[in-house]
Amino acid sequence: MSAQLIYDLVPLGAIIQFSDGTPRPPERHRKRLAAWEHRNSGGRLIQKQAERRVGNTVIAATITLHVGDYGGGGVVVLRVHRTFSVDSDLRFVVTERPRIGAVRVLSRPGNDAELLSLASSHADAEAWLQSHGYPDAVLDEVTTDAPAADVMEGRTAA
Template sequence: MVLRVHRTFSVDSDLRFVVTERPRVGAVRVLSRPGEDGELVYLASSRADAECWLQSHGYPDAVLDEVTADALAAVVMEGRTAA
């Protein structure tokens, strides 16, 4: 399940978020638009699933980003894995 937040919270907030599961290799992230401001709007099981989902959801500038083994390894090596 993906959480989409529609509010802004102060960095001083007591709220805590935890990554409970990482996407598997081969999954495809559907981002709302290119660049750093793109939001994750759907996590598809495959590219075909992502393309099918996009046909019925209005994201004309969407970017498909496939999860690779290299990308997952980089997250762990950079020390960004969730506790």
């Protein structure tokens, strides 16, 4: 599926894999492998940003994936996000949708909100919010209103 379909149909919190369709190079080709891994990976969908205009320039809509966290001893030192334009030539696949009943902690109300955490229950989301302190955060329960992406890929909604 395209990045545009991810933007249009897939809910925040879904796990997305992206690929350019090329085969993985052998381990011994470190530079080629690193370049391949840059275009063939995955992450959790944390933000959808609408098209916007800056002066005379139009910036296309984007999707952002949380690829990973790096650190040690329970301390995150570096959080890695990847942002893709809806015009991206990569192919995207939804590998996991947020569980119905899970609660998304969003950075603010509105369409450009960023997913901060995906909790299994409302109580867990409240506890996460108390310990992390985002003053404008909102809680959003995952419902059954978004099976369209699974139908687009020829699967039944889980």
